[in-house]
Amino acid sequence: MTSPTDSGVRSLPWLIQGGMGIAISNWTLARAVSKAGQLGVVSGTGIETVFVRRLQDDGVDAELQAVLDAFPLPTVVTDVLAKFNPSRRGGPDLPYRVVPMSTHRNVQSSQDLLVLASYVEVALAKAGHGGVVGINLLTKVQIPTVPTLFGAMLAGVDYVLMGAGIPVHIPGILDQLARGEVVETALIMEGAAEKEQVPNLRFDPRRFLTERSLKRPDFLAIVSSHVLAGAMMKRSSGQVNGLVVEAPIAGGHNAPPRGAMSVDDEGNPIYGERDQVDFSVLRDLGVPFWVAGGITMPERVREAMALGATGVQVGTLFAYCHESGLESSLKGSVLVAVQSESVHVKTSTSASSTGYPFKVASIEGTLSEADVYGERARICDLGYLREAYLKDDGSVGYRCPSEPVEIFLKKGGALEDTVDRVCLCNALMATAGYGQIRSKGERELPIVTSGDCTNELAILLRGRRDYHATDVIEFLKTGLVASSGPSSEHAGSSAEVDA
Ligand SMILES: Cc1cc2nc3c(=O)[nH]c(=O)nc-3n(C[C@H](O)[C@H](O)[C@H](O)COP(=O)(O)O)c2cc1C
Structure with missing residues (x-):
């Protein structure tokens, strides 16, 4: 079992189903993985928009009602349900009602919604089994973080x-x-010197608390190198309970290469020797670690274990399984394409406003296609990736290189930063089936992010067009044979527990 034991010591999962935003790692997927004895993770990115769009699509069913009934502040539930229900929207082909973009002003209703949305996602993932559940957030997205973490903790996130x-x-x-x-x-603001006054984000959890203390979840930092891992362990403000070491072949955002960025003929960043992880340094840090990136077959699990890992974190294989939140027609397109090994994945250095490289799969009808991208009218109305900056008058402004170019330039942004930027907020909402509807009934279009090894999914598929989260676990589990490498102790313990 992976639940806490009487002594408080928790055995560790050998498999982490990676957090995949937005809403690809939804509660359904996380629940399936946790139920199977591994670590199911929900994505907390944009969770309040996901929550209110689901409410507007589907209303409240009995399972959700039970979770809402257990939320400690019923007035918050009542207010949110009054604002975001299918009848207020007026119909499935009309635009979703939106939540205001978050700012440093610590608006109570925005924080309440974040707490509720995150609580619901984790509570649903945890319902009906004794397994462990995690939540994933992006450090770059600052303002929603603390209320989102708190909502997850109220629901007992592990x-x-x-x-x-x-x-x-x-x-x-x-x-x-x-x-x-x-x-x-x-x-943290662009252009603000350290001595300059920056506003504080403030969150007061006390209005939600019926008990004096909550369980402190274990914290796993996702890092790209042993250097970062060392810095994390040394500089952290509290206990780091483990590390996920992610290679740049993974889906989603990747760390940029160390040193000056150079790219190949196709524009993919080139990684070199300095980006190689020194696993002996990692082992010496004395915390469990999981290897992520390209774990698409049992051999890769075996290799990770031989390096001293406690296990692996997997994204791409779970992204297309039955339970994931990926919109079903996109899922179908990818599953067909991998059979002929025809999914092409590019590491874009321009798509993400974060400035980090971002994996983009070439899928017809998505923003990976130049003409589809070119036809979209720029609009920024979700704003998760906006950066805060100090205006000339000393006040705080927000800007994003994917917003309308002239507005970004007026805010002091640089023209070159706008080139080929994708509005990942709106696009990734669409990828999960929650794309906003614009004028004339047009929907925001999706973008599919996926690992470099996406075509290797065919090995697991064996000709099928549908598979479940448990199929991924069963398939990879065969790599858990005892290893003679430095990991035998870890591998033994985790394999013996959950395999
Ligand atoms: C569709 C997709 C979305 C992702 N989104 C996130 C995310 O929001 N946060 C995060 O930390 N990692 C994200 N990742 C990375 C995964 O959590 C995981 O570490 C990675 O996928 C492992 O590599 P693999 O894709 O080769 O399996 C994403 C990956 C995919 C495929």
Whole structure:
């Protein structure tokens, strides 16, 4: 079992189903993985928009009602349900009602919605079994983080996993939230010198608390190198309970190459020797670690175990399984294409406003196609990847290189930063089936992110057009044979527990 034992010691899963935003790692997927004894992870990115769009599509069923009934502040539930229900929207072909973009102003209703949405996602993932559940967030996205973490903790989340930035401040925040303390964090802003006053993000958990303390989830930092892993362990504000070491072949965002960026003929970043992970350094850090990126067959699990890993984190293989949140026609297109090994994945250095490389699969009708991209009118109305900046008058502004170019330039942004930028917020919402409807009934179009090894999914598929999360687990599990490498102790313990 992977649940806490009487002594408080928890055995570790050999498999982490990676957090995949937006809403690809939904509660259905996480529940299926947790139920099977491994670590199921929900994505917390954009969770309040996902929640209110689901409400507007589907209303409230009995399972959701039970979770809502258990939320400690019923007035929050009542207010949210009154605003976001199918009748207020007026019909499935009309635009979704939107939530205001978050700012540093610490608006109570925005924080309440975040807490509720994250609570619901984790509570649904945890319902009906005794397995462990984690939540994944991107460090780059700052403002929603603390209320989202708190909502997850209210629902008893077991793990928090964060990368896409260096989350050194998060472990201490988890300690504070577990003690029911007010959390204040400085908003990191472009162009602000250290001595300059920056606004504090403030979250007060006390209005939700019926008990004095909450369980502190384990914190796993997602890193790309042993150097970052070392920095994380040294500089962290609280306990780091483990590391996920992710190679740049993984789906989603990747770390940029160390040093100056150079690209190949197709524009993919070139990684070199400095990007190689030194696993002996990792082993010496004394915390469990999981290997991520390209784990598409049992041999890769075996290799990871031989390096001393406790296990692996897997994204791409889970992204297309029956339970994932990927919109079903897109899922079908990818599953057909992998049979002929024809999914082409590019590492784009321009698509993401974060500035990090981002994997884009070439799928017809998505924003990976130049003409589809070219036809979209720019609009920024979700704003998760906006950066805060200091205006000339000293006040705080927000901008995103994917917003309308003239607006971005007016805010002091650079023209070159806008080239080929994709509005990942709207596109990834569409990928999960929650694309906004614009004028004349047109929907926002999706983008599919996937690992470099996507075509290797064919090995697991064996000609099928549908498979389940448990198929991924069963398939990879055969790589868990005892290894003679430095990992035998870890591999033995985790394999013996859950295999
Ligand atoms: C569709 C998709 C979305 C992803 N989104 C996130 C995310 O929001 N946060 C994150 O930390 N990692 C994200 N990842 C990375 C996965 O959590 C995982 O580490 C990675 O997929 C492992 O490599 P693989 O894709 O080769 O299996 C994403 C991956 C995929 C395929």
